[in-house]
Amino acid sequence: MSEPQEIIPIGKNDLVGMVAQLFAEGYRLVQIGCTTLPSTYELNYSFDKDYRFKNLRITVTPDEEVPSITAIWPNAFLYENEIHDLFGLTVKNIAIDYHGTLYRTAIKTPFSIENVKAPEPPKQKAEAPEQKTEAPDQQTDSPEQQKE
Amino acid sequence: MKWFTMTKTVTKNLVNGPSTLMYPKRKRVFTKITRGRVENDIDKCIFCSICSKRCPTYALVVTKESKEWEIDCLKCCTCNLCVEVCPKKCLSMDNHYSPPVTEKTMGIHKQKAGSK
Amino acid sequence: MAHKNIIPFGPQHPVLPEPIHFELVTEDEKIIDAIPSISYVHRGLERLVEKRDFIDYVHIADRICGLCSFMHCLGYCQAVEEIMAIQVPERALYLRTIWAELSRIHSHIFWLGVAADAFGFESLFMQSLRLRESVLDIFEETTGARVILGVCKVGGVRRDMDAETLEGIVNRLTTMKGDLEELSTVFINDYSIKHRLAGVGFISKEDAYALGCVGPMARASGLALDMRTIGYAAYKYLDVEPMVESAGDCYARCLVRIRENFHSIDLIRQAVSKIPEGPVDVKVKGTPNGEYFSRIEQPRGEVIHYVKGNGSKFLQRFRVRVPTFSNIPAMIKVLKGSDVADVPNIILTLDPCISCTER
Numbered sequence: 001m002s003e004p005q006e007i008i009p010i011g012k013n014d015l016v017g018m019v020a021q022l023f024a025e026g027y028r029l030v031q032i033g034c035t036t037l038p039s040t041y042e043l044n045y046s047f048d049k050d051y052r053f054k055n056l057r058i059t060v061t062p063d064e065e066v067p068s069i070t071a072i073w074p075n076a077f078l079y080e081n082e083i084h085d086l087f088g089l090t091v092k093n094i095a096i097d098y099h100g101t102l103y104r105t106a107i108k109t110p111f112s113i114e115n116v117k118a119p120e121p122p123k124q125k126a127e128a129p130e131q132k133t134e135a136p137d138q139q140t141d142s143p144e145q146q147k148e
Numbered sequence: 149m150k151w152f153t154m155t156k157t158v159t160k161n162l163v164n165g166p167s168t169l170m171y172p173k174r175k176r177v178f179t180k181i182t183r184g185r186v187e188n189d190i191d192k193c194i195f196c197s198i199c200s201k202r203c204p205t206y207a208l209v210v211t212k213e214s215k216e217w218e219i220d221c222l223k224c225c226t227c228n229l230c231v232e233v234c235p236k237k238c239l240s241m242d243n244h245y246s247p248p249v250t251e252k253t254m255g256i257h258k259q260k261a262g263s264k
Numbered sequence: 265m266a267h268k269n270i271i272p273f274g275p276q277h278p279v280l281p282e283p284i285h286f287e288l289v290t291e292d293e294k295i296i297d298a299i300p301s302i303s304y305v306h307r308g309l310e311r312l313v314e315k316r317d318f319i320d321y322v323h324i325a326d327r328i329c330g331l332c333s334f335m336h337c338l339g340y341c342q343a344v345e346e347i348m349a350i351q352v353p354e355r356a357l358y359l360r361t362i363w364a365e366l367s368r369i370h371s372h373i374f375w376l377g378v379a380a381d382a383f384g385f386e387s388l389f390m391q392s393l394r395l396r397e398s399v400l401d402i403f404e405e406t407t408g409a410r411v412i413l414g415v416c417k418v419g420g421v422r423r424d425m426d427a428e429t430l431e432g433i434v435n436r437l438t439t440m441k442g443d444l445e446e447l448s449t450v451f452i453n454d455y456s457i458k459h460r461l462a463g464v465g466f467i468s469k470e471d472a473y474a475l476g477c478v479g480p481m482a483r484a485s486g487l488a489l490d491m492r493t494i495g496y497a498a499y500k501y502l503d504v505e506p507m508v509e510s511a512g513d514c515y516a517r518c519l520v521r522i523r524e525n526f527h528s529i530d531l532i533r534q535a536v537s538k539i540p541e542g543p544v545d546v547k548v549k550g551t552p553n554g555e556y557f558s559r560i561e562q563p564r565g566e567v568i569h570y571v572k573g574n575g576s577k578f579l580q581r582f583r584v585r586v587p588t589f590s591n592i593p594a595m596i597k598v599l600k601g602s603d604v605a606d607v608p609n610i611i612l613t614l615d616p617c618i619s620c621t622e623r
Contacts, residue, residue: 031585075476075593103303167394183408204320227323
C-alpha cells in the first residue's frame, strides 16, 4: 500500500531533456495532471517502470507556455489537449492539436484560476488537541506554499 | 463435442421457464437490507436537524419551530447516512422503492408531529 | 487512384454502450486514419471537491461510473487514508478485496455479453446477463444495492459480512463457475467467432508499451502489467497471477478476460478462507494535508487517483486517470489498416467505459 513514490520538482526548460532520458531508460508515460493553485498551475508528469512510480513536477504562471512532449511520447496529445481545454494553458507544438474542441463545455476554461475557488487552510491554532502530532509541522508548510 | 456443448443450459431453460420475473403478477422479493426509501417515526423525532446537515444531496429539510420534517424522494440517493447519524434512531430505511410520480414536486413528503 | 471518404462512427451506435465518436478516414474499405472525439458526458465531477467535504465525497466518487463504481470509491479512500496515515483494520481490507473481485467478475461477464451481441450472437448475450444476476443478487444481499454499492468509506467499510454469508458466496460462485465454463467454451471454440476475431486488430508488444496500453489490452500482447501485484488492500496476502497471452489480436484479448473471470473466483475463495476477525472501521480525526497517487487495477486496466489536500476539510484537487483514456491512442494505432467491418469488434475488445473517461 505505501509504496515509495518520488516527486521531483524541475524547471520548465529541463523538462524535455529529462523526459527523453526517461524514455531511453525504458519508462512508460502514465499520466499528465494539472492542479490549480491560487496564483500558479502545477503540472505533474508521471512515469512508471516495473511498478516504481516517478513524478516530475513543474510550476508555471498562467501566461507561460509549456513545451510539448509528443515528439517523444506521441500518446501525450490527449493529456495536453485536455490541459489546454480545461485549464487554459498553452502547450506548444502538440502533434495532434484539437485547437480547443476536445472538451466542449458551456464556460470556456472551467478549471482555470479565475473559475476555481481554492479552499483555505485552517488558521493555525496555538494548541491543537485533536490533530495528530505531525500536523503542526505540515500546517506551517502549507501557508508558505500558498504564498509562492 | 461441438454439437452438444450447451445441452445442460438448454435443458435447464426448457424445464424452468423464463428467468425474468412476471411483474406485476409476482411481486419482487427484496432483501432485508435493500436501500429503498427513508421513513421517519415522527413521534420520536426531536428535530435536531443533524440528518439534514449531513445529507449529501440536500434532500432533507427540518424546521424545529413548526415541528416539520420533509424529504424530497427524487433527490434522495439512499446512501443511508441519515439513518446512521440519527441520535434517537427514529429514521429507518424501508426496503421498498418509492413509487414513481409524474411531476417533480410530487416527490416531496412532509411529516408534522401530531400532538407535541 | 483511391478516393478518401470520412465515415463517422458513433456517438450513437448499436454496439456502443456509451457515446464516443471516431472519424474514420477510409480509402475503399481500408481505414487509414482515425480521429477520436469525446466530451459527450462530461459532468465536471472533479470540481465538486469544492462543495462537498472529503468524507461526503465518497458518494460522488461512487457515481463516476456504474460498472467500475466500487473501484473508484476504493481508490479515493485509499489515497485519503494514505495521506492521513490511517491504519485500516485487516478485516476491512479483506472485505474490500472480496467486493472488488466480485465487481471484476460482473464487469467481465457483462463485457462478454455485449461483445457477443456485437456480432449478432444474441442468445449468448441473454445467457451471460442471466449469470450476472447471481452476482448482482450477492451485492444486494450484502450491501443493499445492486450497482452503486456505497459501502466503502474513509477508514474502512460500512457493513460487515458474517461467516455464513461468506460461505454462501463461495458456494454460489462455484455453481456459477460451471455455467460460466460452458458459456466460455461455446464462445472460444466457435468457428465463426474465431474467424472474425483471430488475426484482427493486432498490436505488438513494443507498440503497446510505448503507447501506454494498460489492462487486458496490454496483457494480451505479452506485457505482464497488473497493478494487483503491488499489494494494495488484501492482495499482498493472496496469490495473484496476471493472465498473459502473446498473440496481441482481438481473440487474445477475449481469452484474457475470460481467464480473469476464473482467476477472480479463485481469489475470492482464497480471501474467504484467510479472513481474520476484528473491527471493520476506524474513527477518522483531522483533515488531509498532503498528496498521494493511488493505483488500483480496475476491470479495464490501471486507474490512478490523485488526491491533494491542504489542511481544510475540502480537498484541493482530485484527479482520476482512467484506463480507457490511456488506451485511446493505442486504439487509433490498431484501427489504422483494418477494415471498416471490423471496427465494432475492435472497439468492443478495448472495452470502453466513457463515463469514467470524461468524468
